[in-house]
Amino acid sequence: MRRDYDVIVLGGGAAGLLCAIEAGKRGRRVAVLERAERIGKKILISGGGRCNFTNLHCRPENFLSANPHFCKSALARYTPADFIALVEKHGIAYHENIKVSEVHRDSRFRVLSEGNELVAEALVVATGGLSIPKMGATAFGYDLARQFGLSIQACRPALVPLLWAAEERKHYGDLAGVSLDVIASTDGRRFREAMLFTHRGLSGPAILQISSYWQTGKAITIDLAPDADPLSPIRASPSHRDSLALKRALRSALPTRFADRWLALHSPERLPNAALDAFAAELHHWNITPVGDEGHDKAEVTAGGVDTSELSAKTMECRKVPGLYFIGEVVDVTGHLGGFNFQWAWASGYAAGQSV
Numbered sequence: 632m633r634r635d636y637d638v639i640v641l642g643g644g645a646a647g648l649l650c651a652i653e654a655g656k657r658g659r660r661v662a663v664l665e666r667a668e669r670i671g672k673k674i675l676i677s678g679g680g681r682c683n684f685t686n687l688h689c690r691p692e693n694f695l696s697a698n699p700h701f702c703k704s705a706l707a708r709y710t711p712a713d714f715i716a717l718v719e720k721h722g723i724a725y726h727e728n729i730k731v732s733e734v735h736r737d738s739r740f741r742v743l744s745e746g747n748e749l750v751a752e753a754l755v756v757a758t759g760g761l762s763i764p765k766m767g768a769t770a771f772g773y774d775l776a777r778q779f780g781l782s783i784q785a786c787r788p789a790l791v792p793l794l795w796a797a798e799e800r801k802h803y804g805d806l807a808g809v810s811l812d813v814i815a816s817t818d819g820r821r822f823r824e825a826m827l828f829t830h831r832g833l834s835g836p837a838i839l840q841i842s843s844y845w846q847t848g849k850a851i852t853i854d855l856a857p858d859a860d861p862l863s864p865i866r867a868s869p870s871h872r873d874s875l876a877l878k879r880a881l882r883s884a885l886p887t888r889f890a891d892r893w894l895a896l897h898s899p900e901r902l903p904n905a906a907l908d909a910f911a912a913e914l915h916h917w918n919i920t921p922v923g924d925e926g927h928d929k930a931e932v933t934a935g936g937v938d939t940s941e942l943s944a945k946t947m948e949c950r951k952v953p954g955l956y957f958i959g960e961v962v963d964v965t966g967h968l969g970g971f972n973f974q975w976a977w978a979s980g981y982a983a984g985q986s987v
């Protein structure tokens with residue numbers, strides 16, 4: 632059976648649904664094709680059902696991309712305030728649950744699915760990234776981009792927990808559950824947020840943020856006591872400089888389990904000023920080289936994707952293939968933690984929705 636539309640949107644996630652709503656408001660006949668049994672699944676599970684659906688402080692600096700300027704136009708035309716107004720106003724109207732097998736293009740796009748052919752002038756690819764395959768993530772969008780000769784920035788997990796090397800796992804693996812405020816940095820980027828010890832490595836917002844910038848084989852530096860000198864009580868009273876005083880000082884600045892472990896591994900034998908300085912320096916510059924990350928199964932997003940040089944920053948339409956659009960996470964624009972990825976999905980969906 633053949634059905635005709637103006638626009639076919641592949642993927643009923645954040646970007647695809649917003650694009651469909653906007654195109655629908657303009658009177659376009661839209662079909663949203665979603666392979667999972669429910670649309671908008673990630674919106675529902677994100678943040679345990681209470682996601683950061685936008686961020687009021689959204690700026691281009693909150694996004695990673697091979698072209699950091701690409702996201703500016705779309706983000707400027709659809710702001711967090713626009714999305715908040717939408718949340719207050721609408722429910723989401725309709726969807727189709729369907730499995731797409733092939734896409735062809737002659738004068739129009741032809742999407743083949745379970746014996747049906749859907750035909751439209753515009754095809755919007757909003758199939759998301761590779762994160763959390765068990766929730767429906769597929770590489771379909773990237774494969775489609777390749778099918779149409781578009782280039783792709785290498786995909787990798789981002790906003791993802793990092794894994795210990797064997798030695799560090801031995802030392803810290805049993806601290807799982809301990810959390811502390813840190814500054815995590817690598818390659819000139821730094822984030823001050825909570826860090827969480829896990830059995831396999833490090834997680835928590837500070838680590839998720841820095842993971843997006845971390846490169847395999849490189850170290851990350853962790854300041855375990857930002858803006859503080861945990862040793863100041865010891866420096867202030869030289870007559871009480873002993874291991875007990877050191878333990879007390881460290882326990883007052885850091886979680887007890889971590890403080891004790893750190894002391895067991897790093898405590899100097901004697902405490903002259905030079906040794907105290909070295910001990911403090913290590914607390915502020917703990918260098919670790921993760922062996923890897925937890926991969927797409929645990930990553931919140933996928934960095935990389937359809938190269939932005941292939942797309943119009945105003946409409947998200949492919950320069951080489953008129954009528955073909957890519958929006959949302961499948962594009963090489965990746966936000967920081969805290970609502971930025973949804974804001975990119977809304978903004979790019981809006982941009983395409985105004986154009987299709």
Ligand SMILES: Cc1cc2nc3c(=O)[nH]c(=O)nc-3n(C[C@H](O)[C@H](O)[C@H](O)COP(=O)(O)OP(=O)(O)OC[C@H]3O[C@@H](n4cnc5c(N)ncnc54)[C@H](O)[C@@H]3O)c2cc1C
Binds near residue numbers: 667672674730969
């Ligand atoms: C656990 C978790 C928590 C998160 N929390 C936040 C948060 O709090 N704030 C934030 O900003 N971001 C958060 N994110 C990231 C955010 O969910 C994504 O960046 C955003 O959903 C991307 O929107 P999208 O529409 O591009 O892709 P998605 O929302 O992933 O939608 C893509 C859709 O396409 C469908 N699809 C895939 N392949 C096909 C195919 N072949 N045919 C048809 N349909 C297909 C998928 O089933 C899916 O429904 C979180 C992500 C995860 C995994």
